[in-house]
Amino acid sequence: MQAEQLDIREHLRRHPPFSLLSDDWLNTLASRVEVAYFRAGSTILQAGDPIEDLHYIRSGGVEIYRHEGELYNRLGEGEIFGQLGLLMKGMVRFPARALEDTLIYFIPGDLFRALFDQVGSFATFVEIEDRTRLRQATANEGSRNELMTTRVGRLITRAPVTVSERADIRTAAAIMTEQNVSSVLVVPESGDEGDPRTTGGAMAGIITDRDLRRRVVAQGLPYDTPVRDIMSSDVVTVQDDQYLFEALLIMLRENVHHLPVMHRLKPIGLIDLSDIISHETQNSLFVVRNIFHQQSVEALQALVPEVKASFVRMVNEDANSHMVGSAMATIGRSFKQHLLQLGEQKLGPPPVPYCFLALGSMARDEQYLRTDQDNALVLDDSFVPAEHDAYFEALAHFVCDGLATVGYTYCKGDIMATNPTWRQPLHVWQHYFTDWIRRPSAQSLLNSSIFFDLDGVHGDTHMADQLQALIADEASKTPGFLGCLARNAQNRTPPLGFFKDFVVEKSGRHRNSINLKRRGTAPLVDVIRVHALASGSRAQNSFRRLEDTVAAGFLTAQAASDLRDALEFISLVRIRHQARDIEAGREPVNNIDPEQLSSFERRNLKDAFQVLSNAQRFLKFRYRPQSTR
Amino acid sequence: MFRPAHQQVEVPDWSQRLTTLADQAQSPDLQAFYSAGAVAPDTPLEQVPFTALDLETTGIDPEQNSILSIGLVPFSLARIRWGESRQWLVQPETTLSAESVQIHQITHADLAAAPPMSQVLPELLTTLRGQVVVVHYRAIERLFLYHAAQRCYGAGLEFPVVDTMELEARVYRKRVPGFMSRFLGHQPKSIRLADARSRFNLPFYPPHHATVDALASAELLQAQVAWRFSPQTPIRDLWR
Structure with missing residues (x-):
């Protein structure tokens, strides 16, 4: 040289x-x-x-x-x-x-x-193609995380242990002891088929150690009670080709510790929590378990550092954004569920059935740190305000105050169950939603973008399901609403890219920092919501919505995967920088100075912004807006 | 009226001058060099074949000191052809001072195997045939090569030169600083290579390496032409 x-x-x-x-x-x-x-x-x-x-x-x-x-x-x-x-x-x-x-x-x-x-x-x-590079950038992410890359099928070491539903519980307990398992699948007697939609006739239910303790011993049932009387028949299952992380989330979500593993409709094994934990010793699971063990709001508050630590850990382990987003949403959901349990302990049982709704990012399983609480209460139609509302008002205040204590700041727009407008019986909610869709106004469109990502977290969640169905059905057949929503989804545009230590706007103007949520993930989520509602999807998560949108023929597979990659990459940059903030002892924020971005991040962010920009342009001619009220 | 110093310089018509020199030359090397000629004085800059040249020497006196290395880079207004750059180490005719070793990072060991100037000069002349030489501060290159040729061939060497330092001086050394300017403490602008380059936002290159310095002055000339002349400016306005 x-x-x-x-x-x-x-x-x-x-x-x-x-x-x-x-x-x-x-x-x-x-x-x-x-x-x-x-x-x-x-x-x-x-x-x-x-x-x-x-x-x-x-x-x-x-x-x-x-x-x-x-x-x-x-x-x-x-x-x-x-x-x-x-x-x-x-x-x-x-x-x-x-x-x-x-x-x-x-x-x-x-x-x-x-x-x-x-x-x-x-x-x-x-x-x-720029987007090919974006694909590479996101494909390389998370590849080192076992939870993300290991499929459930790999954990199966034996065929499921089974017992006939006609057998008595003593026989079941004997089989479990002999086989050294903590759960057993209950299979129907031949000719006595279970619900073929869920089990394919091969599985009637499941019994676990806990069932024997709670439903048999604690109740003092005789040992000759048939298994079918104490089994859980609404069995939550996982497919063998799903990832460990999905199995883990199902367990957290459904609060079960055992999952039958299915190959298509046939159970081929059983996994329990400890199988997954032995694969992945440190994860958000422990936080969730701890949440349910606390007996006061103060005790819950003490868990906040743990929540942050598990976030940082996941990010450092190269979890992808979907994994982090659902884990954080699960933690948030657990806080809500447990606060509601504590509230019911304090205030007594609810006078009428209710469903507590999570809205926005938590409903979409796309929650990171630094989020507001957006929530609402749906009450049974037997609700009589004069008689019942005092209870629910108190419950709402208990939960929302508790959420604020554990780090979910009050919603500035007052979208909380403490607001009487958002604490209403089901038929009022149905009227709200139908009205917003049929007669869109500036305010109702804004509401739609928050309330139409909804998830029932506690209570009678069927009410939440009904509302999701109503939204999907009404929105998909109301082009005027979709047009207005599409127009709103074009309001927040991405920047062009970066130059030196500045953000470059399309106008050529420079800025010192960029809010990756406001200019990146939020408008992407808006775009995806429009397509999802148009295609009648009931999914809440943006990635799932994209899948539905492609299946319904509203987007090409290419366009959908471009959007997926863009959302994934911007989200990743966001959560990584939040994790770095926490590690440095700073409050995590959504604003980023370009000088903190690596050249890799800049390049791929720029590509992702381009995808968003094109998607917004596509909205413009795909959905024709109508004038709003 | 006051006339800037540079306009008083008598510039030869280089194509004629080289033709004359070719007739007079005794040595075949010099004769071949001069016969290749120079472009016509009205040739637009965009058509001129340039070669940026830099010498590293043991000192600044061409009679006492000698050439240590020669670097050159051929270029046009459009492109600097770095891939065709050349460099020669030359065995000095005088002893190497510790000071110059420090400046040029060239040591006795490097030079032990280097050819003497009598071998390098014919190659250099071949390479420079037909080229307009570009240097930063022409006195050094002109005088050292003149004396080197005299020692090799018994006759000096003349050739057209564009001096990027002199082009800077045309702008920043036009007049003696006035009283107000001196009173206000205005320093005259430096026309050293690195300072001139930074005025055109050209990057810093580590100095005192012959080919890198040649590259640096080639880039500087491109910048000077881009800002102060045009591709159509005749070469006669620049060369000396």
């Missing part, structure tokens, strides 16, 4: 994709670059001109334009351009202009092509 190449080589080495290259490659590149100076404002590339070299910015800044003259990108020191033209027809695709005095190193086309062919990581970086 000659000394004169050193400076050029070391400069290249500091910037991806060159940072991925061997010394041999770098030496070759450094010895063969050509150089030119462009004064600020001068044209570097003109569309349609032949292009023979990859352009590397040694110093200065460059703006890339689309054909229509719209700003497409703003690049700084160490970044490259011209690769598209080189890979396509050797013709300039996007014109380039020097934003500042700029020194360009030209990397000869033959070297570029050799690199592209011979060095996989280099090719990946300069891949033709």
Whole structure:
């Protein structure tokens, strides 16, 4: 290596994709670059001109334009351009202009092509389609996390232990003891089929150690009681090709410790909590268990550091955003459930059935740290305000105050069960929702974007199911509403990208920081909600909604996976920076200074913003708005 | 009226001058070099074949000190062809001072195997045929090569030069600083290579390496032309 190449080589080495290259490659590149100076404002590339070299910015800044003259990108020191033209027809695709005095190193086309062919990581970086790079960026995430990559089927070590539903409970207990298992599947006698929709006729129910203790011994039942009398028949199951993390969430959600593993409709094994825990010793599960063990709001408050710690741990273990989002939502849901239990202990049993609703990010299983509480109460139609509301008002205050104590700040828009408007019997809710959909106004559209992500967390959750069904049915057949919602979903636009330590707006304006929620994930979720409601999906989670939207033919698989990747990547950056905030002892925030972003993050964020921008444009012609009230 | 110093310089018509020199040359090397000629004085800059040149020397006196290394980079207004850059180490005719070792990072060991100037010069002349040489501060390159040629061939060397330092001086050394300016403590603008480059937002390169310095002045000339001249400016306005 000659000394004169050193400076050029070391400069290249500091910037991806060159940072991925061997010394041999770098030496070759450094010895063969050509150089030119462009004064600020001068044209570097003109569309349609032949292009023979990859352009590397040694110093200065460059703006890339689309054909229509719209700003497409703003690049700084160490970044490259011209690769598209080189890979396509050797013709300039996007014109380039020097934003500042700029020194360009030209990397000869033959070297570029050799690199592209011979060095996989280099090719990946300069891949033709930006979205392909985004795909790579998200696909690499979470690959090291066992919960995410291990399928449930792998934990099965034996066929499920079974007992006939006609057998008595003593026989069942004997079989369990003999087989050394803590649960047993109850199978129907031949000719006596279980509900074929849930079990395929192969499973009637399940009995666990806990059932024997609570339903037999504590109740003083005779040992010859048939198994079917004490079994749980509404069996929650998991499919063998689901991931461990999904099994774990099912357990947390349904508050069960044993899950039959199904292959299609046939039970092929049983897993319990300890199987998963032995795979993954530290996780959010312990927080959830601790939540249910506390007997006061003060004791719950003491768990807040644990919640933050489990968030940081998951992020550091490369969990993907779906995993973190559902785990945090599960923790939030557990707080609500347990606060309601504590409230009922304090106030006595509810006078009429009710369902406590989680709204927004918790309902979508997309909760991170730093969220408001959005909740509501649905009451049975037998509710009589004068007689019953005092109870529910007190319960609502108990829960909302408790949530505030454990870190879920009060909703600034007063969307909480403490607000009488949002503490109503089912028929009033049905009227609300129908009215919002049929007669959209600015306020009701805003409400829709919060209330139409809803989930029943406690009480008679069938009421929540009914409301979800109503929304899905009404919205999908009301194009005027969809049009208005689509228009609202275009209000919050993403920035163009980054340049040096600034966020670049489409107008060319610079900003010092970006709110990744407001400018990234929230508008993506809005876009996805419109498609989901149009396709009649009842799913709440954005990823599930995308699946439904594709199945219903409202989006192409390609468009949906672009949106998925964009949401995943922006969410990941958000949660990683929140985790870093916590580790540094700062309050986690959604605002990020570009200087905190790695070049990897900047590039992929920019791609994700582009996906969002295109998706918003697509909304515009897909759903025609009507005028609002 | 006051005339800036640079306009008083008598610039030869280099294409004619080289033709004359070719007729007079005794040595075949010099004769070949001069016969290749120079571009016509009205050739627009965008068509001129340039070669940026830098010498590292043991000192600044061309009669007492000698050349240690020669670096050159061919270029045009559009492209600097770094891949075609050349560098020679030269065995010095005088002893190497500790001071210059420090500056140039060239040691006795490096130079032990290096060829003497009598071997390097013919190669250099071949490379420079037909080129307009670009340097930062022409006195060094001109005088050292003139004396080197005299020692090799018994005759000095002349060639057209664009001096990026002199182009800076045209802007920043136009007049003696006035009383007010001196009173206000205005320092004259530095026209050293690194300072001139930074005015054009060109990056810092580590100095005192012949080819890197040549590259640095090639970039500087591109910047100067981009801001103060045009690709159509005739070469006669720049060369000396």
